[in-house]
Amino acid sequence: xxxxxxxxxxxxxxxxxxxxxxxxxxxxxxxxxxxxxxxxxxxxxxxxxxxxxxxxxxxxxxxxxxxxxxxxxxxxxxxxxxxxxxxxxxxxxxxxxxxxxxxxxxxxxxxxxxxxxxxxxxxxxxxxxxxxxxxxxxxxxxxxxxxxxxxxxxxxxxxxxxxxxxxxxxxxxxxxxxxxxxxxxxxxxxxxxxxxxxxxxxxxxxxxxxxxxxxxxxxxxxxxxxxxxxxxxxxxxxxxxxxxxxxxxxxxxxxxxxxxxxxxxxxxxxxxxxxxxxxxxxxxxxxxxxxxxxxxxxxxxxxxxxxxxxxxxxxxxxxxxxxxxxxxxxxxxxxxxxxxxxxxxxxxxxxxxxxxxxxxxxxxxxxxxxxxxxxxxxxxxxxxxxxxxxxxxxxxxxxxxxxxxxxxxxxxxxxxxxxxxxxxxxxxxxxxxxxxxxxxxxxxxxxxxxxxxxxxxxxxxxxxxxxxxxxxxxxxxxxxxxxxxxxxxxxxxxxxxxxxxxxxxxxxxxxxxxxxxxxxxxxxxxxxxxxxxxxxxxxxxxxxxxxxxxxxxxxxxxxxxxxxxxxxxxxxxxxxxxxxxxxxxxxxxxxxxxxxxxxxxxxxxxxxxxxxxxxxxxxxxxxxxxxxxxxxxxxxxxxxxxxxxxxxxxxxxxxxxxxxxxxx
Numbered sequence: 028x029x030x031x032x033x034x035x036x037x038x039x040x041x042x043x044x045x046x047x048x049x050x051x052x053x054x055x056x057x058x059x060x061x062x063x064x065x066x067x068x069x070x071x072x073x074x075x076x077x078x079x080x081x082x083x084x085x086x087x088x089x090x091x092x093x094x095x096x097x098x099x100x101x102x103x104x105x106x107x108x109x110x111x112x113x114x115x116x117x118x119x120x121x122x123x124x125x126x127x128x129x130x131x132x133x134x135x136x137x138x139x140x141x142x143x144x145x146x147x148x149x150x151x152x153x154x155x156x157x158x159x160x161x162x163x164x165x166x167x168x169x170x171x172x173x174x175x176x177x178x179x180x181x182x183x184x185x186x187x188x189x190x191x192x193x194x195x196x197x198x199x200x201x202x203x204x205x206x207x208x209x210x211x212x213x214x215x216x217x218x219x220x221x222x223x224x225x226x227x228x229x230x231x232x233x234x235x236x237x238x239x240x241x242x243x244x245x246x247x248x249x250x251x252x253x254x255x256x257x258x259x260x261x262x263x264x265x266x267x268x269x270x271x272x273x274x275x276x277x278x279x280x281x282x283x284x285x286x287x288x289x290x291x292x293x294x295x296x297x298x299x300x301x302x303x304x305x306x307x308x309x310x311x312x313x314x315x316x317x318x319x320x321x322x323x324x325x326x327x328x329x330x331x332x333x334x335x336x337x338x339x340x341x342x343x344x345x346x347x348x349x350x351x352x353x354x355x356x357x358x359x360x361x362x363x364x365x366x367x368x369x370x371x372x373x374x375x376x377x378x379x380x381x382x383x384x385x386x387x388x389x390x391x392x393x394x395x396x397x398x399x400x401x402x403x404x405x406x407x408x409x410x411x412x413x414x415x416x417x418x419x420x421x422x423x424x425x426x427x428x429x430x431x432x433x434x435x436x437x438x439x440x441x442x443x444x445x446x447x448x449x450x451x452x453x454x455x456x457x458x459x460x461x462x463x464x465x466x467x468x469x470x471x472x473x474x475x476x477x478x479x480x481x482x483x484x485x486x487x488x489x490x491x492x493x494x495x496x497x498x499x500x501x502x503x504x505x506x507x508x509x510x511x512x513x514x515x516x517x518x519x520x521x522x523x524x525x526x527x528x529x530x531x532x533x534x535x536x537x538x539x540x541x542x543x544x545x546x547x548x549x550x551x552x553x554x555x556x557x558x559x560x561x562x563x564x565x566x567x568x569x570x571x572x573x574x575x576x577x578x579x580x581x582x583x584x585x586x587x588x589x590x591x592x593x594x595x596x597x598x599x600x601x602x603x604x605x606x607x608x609x610x611x612x613x614x615x616x617x618x619x620x621x622x623x624x625x626x627x628x629x630x631x632x633x634x635x636x637x638x639x640x641x642x643x644x645x646x647x648x649x650x651x652x653x654x655x656x657x658x659x660x661x662x663x664x665x666x667x668x669x670x671x672x673x674x675x676x677x678x679x680x681x682x683x684x685x686x687x688x689x690x691x
Contacts, residue, residue, distance in 0.1 A: 046051050079108045087125060088112055096122040096156065099163045103127035110142060118145035124160040133173040147181035152188040162194050165202065175203060176210035179219060186219040187245035190228060200228065205238055205437060208247050213254040220255050230282070236268035249274050258282045262290060269294070279324045283332050285309075285340060286327075292316045307345040309337055310354065329357055333364045344367050344373045348603040355382040358486045369395050379405050398429035400475060404438050408450045418463035421472060431471040451479065459502075460485055466492035482508025487515065494519045498526050505530045508540050521551045528557050535564055542573045549579040559589050577603035585611035593624055602632040610636075610653040617660055624668055639667065645684050647678045654679055 080088070081104045088109055090097045103109065106128055117123070123146055132143050150157045166173055190200050204225070206214055220226055229235055235257075248271055261282045264272045271575055274280070276295055281287040288309070293302050297317030298415060304312040310332075313325055325332045333354070346354075351374045355365050362385065369389045376395060379387055379402045387406050389395075396402045406417060413421070420426055436454055437447035445588070455476045458464055464472065473496045481504040486494065497503040498519070505527030513520040524531050531538075538544075545565060549558050562580050570577050574638045581603040584591060591599070596616055603609050609632055617625070625638040638646035639661070648654050650672065658679055659668040671680040 051222060080105050085108050087128070091117050091120055091122045094120055094122055096124065099124055099160055100125055100167060101125055101127070103131075106131040110139065114195075115141060115145045118142055119149040121154055121156040121160075124156060126164060129164060129174065130169050133170040133177065136173065136177075143177060144181060147177045148177060148580060150182040150185070152184050157327045158188060159190060161189060162192075162199070165199060171202065172206050172210055175206035179207050179211040179215050183218045184221060187224045190224060201238060204228070209244065213250050216251055216254040223255075226255045226257050229255060230259055232259075233261045233263045235259070236264050236271050240267065242267070245270055252280055253278070256280060260284060260285060261286045264290070264294065265609065266483050268272045276318065276590040277320050279320065283325065283328055283335055285336050288313060288321070288336060291318055291321050295321075304345075306340060306342050308341055308347065308350070309343050310346055311350050314350070329354075329359050330361055330364060333360055333368065338364065338367050338371065344371055346372060346374060348372060348374050348376060352376070352381050355386055365389075376402070378402070384409055388416055394420060394423060394426065398426045400430060400433055400435045401438065403430070404435070404450055404454065405452045408438075413454070413457050413461045413463065415463065418461065421458075422463075422465045422468040424467070424652040427468040427471040431474040433475060434477050435475045436477075456480075456484070459497065460489060462488070462490075463597070466490055466496075469493050470496045473497060473502060476500075476502055478502070479504050480509070480510070481506045484509070484512065486512035491519060497524050501526070510538050517547050521548065521553070524548060525551075525553050525557075528553070532557075532560055532564060535561070540569075542569055542576050545569060546573075546576050546579060549576070549583065555583070555587070556581055559587050562595075563589065563591070565595070566590075566593045567598055570595070570602055572602065574602050574604050577601070578605050581605055581608040587614065588615070591616060593627070597628055597631045601630055606632075607651075607653060609652075610657055614653065614657055614660055617664065622666065625661075625664075639681050639683060642683055644681075644683050646681050646683075647673070647676075648681060650674070650677045650679050 028278065083101055084103055084105045087097060087101055087103055089095075091113060103125060103293065109128070113123075129146070132146060136143050150161075152158060161178070165171060167482070168174060175185075182188075186203065189195050189203055195210055207219060207225075211219075212387070229252075232238075235282050236248075245589075252274065256278075257280050259275060261270070261284075262275075262281075272294060276291055281291070289302075289305050292305060292312060295316075295318050296302070310325075313322060316322070338559055340456075351368065352373055354360060354368055360368075365386055366389045369386060370393050372395065374395065375397045376382065376390060379390055379396045382390070387409060403417070403421070407413065410417070421430070435451050437451050439447075441447035441450075458469065458472050458476065459480075470492070472614070473493075479502060480497070484503070486509065489497075492514070494503065499522075503509055503523065505523060510520060510523065513523065545561070548561060562583065570580070577599045579657050580599050582605065584599070585608040594613070600609050600613060613628060613632065616628075620628075629640045630637045635646050635648050638644050639648075648658075655672075658681055661667045661681075662669060668682040668684050670682060672679055
């Protein structure tokens, strides 16, 4: 019903229905239309006596009519009579807010449904008096549960308005939440969840499961959770709240974080020992927990799990290989997260092919594959070279030592055997020639190379240490191509010769050796018998004009029991400048020589020794131990008649035979 003023506002022409004598009174019509005269008029112009209404009741009633609110705590007595004097529209005014009046309406809600709706449907956050009344009523009102139930039904912004008010303590919020859960339907709770405000509050409330501990409220708690669908970040369940925890688990009402996962596995898991693995192998612990809904929830939100849990656990590095492979093959995990999984995991993959190729570079970079040539070949075949990542991997001291334990062999899983062998040949050659492979690493890696190289290596650009390793491990063959490839590296040429001397000796003619090459070899530290063997096979003409070569040869031969062919001996004696060694060499070679050969060689030695070959002469030669030995030897061979030591002149006088004398 309307007040008179309201009535005339709605029906302005109704006043024309009044008697004619009334219509002629313009002032009276004005007072009625403007509300100066209303149904309370008689009360205002007469002295009030308490009866049906108390003075407080009348004051409250007048405050409503005049829109001048009184204190919330004004004590009312005849509330039923007050209600009779108030229209439904007037009930919507904020002056109606009174503890006694609201208590009465709530207690007698079955009789005053319309009045209750008229009051509570006008609560709004835009009128501070309504918000103030809420806090006042919680403090002094009697029917909290019914009050919140009525507000929940008629005021959709109840929760967000009250919970965001700075007067709203944790206790007030919990009281409000508790009563909303107990007294309202799921639809009402859902409507109160403006901007997910209840969801956020509940999700951040660890003690939510204890907010209504009574067993009879478990069902209501479940219904409420179904309406707001929280994502609990942390919970402190009790043994009595296990049913609620199960409900949370089955409906995924929890955030994917370490705390909630640990709680669910520990409280609801059926696996043995999974709790111990949560910190070190979290994904495996979940997978083996028996918590089907948790497992599915994690799988359905796998990238979120990886970001929020897996990668945030400091010691979560011990996932078994099958789990790491499963994660790295999951298309729902971002590439960045997969790369980080590789980085933090202790797992080394036995077969790099079990994960996508886009991750191979990270696996190699982080050394997260078992050190075997199968994995190295797979990676090498994919990039077609030893790139900086693979080079760094191979240079690792532990890696190269492990790889040295096995030979590089063709991948048996490759369909084309020729292609597989090409990969082996290619990586073997690049291991040798790639300058990014360190010398220290190569001395181990070379042990895995099975091919022997006869001449297709870029030897001038390979370090001495690598060449040494190739030679010592019998990878570099003794061939003219390799020998000539080392032309500017005498040290390595000598090492190649020393390591393959017999093979070299049998084919010296193939190497295009020059006098300087022979000088280098004879001056080296190779064994004496090898040097002598080389002199024996050296072409005679090599000594022509080569004093240094002749000196080296005469020095070596003078201390050895080796028979040198006459022509070669003559060349050595001719071009050597070392008289001492020439004489000793000549002495050592005298046995079995003919007179003509002796004549020829003495001539090669030159004066004064060449004069000894002239018959009837008496040449003098220096008195030295070797010259003394020479003349004794020549006398024994009857090549000379005699000799005489001339000590005063430090000479030996040689008496040659006459031409008519015969030699024995």
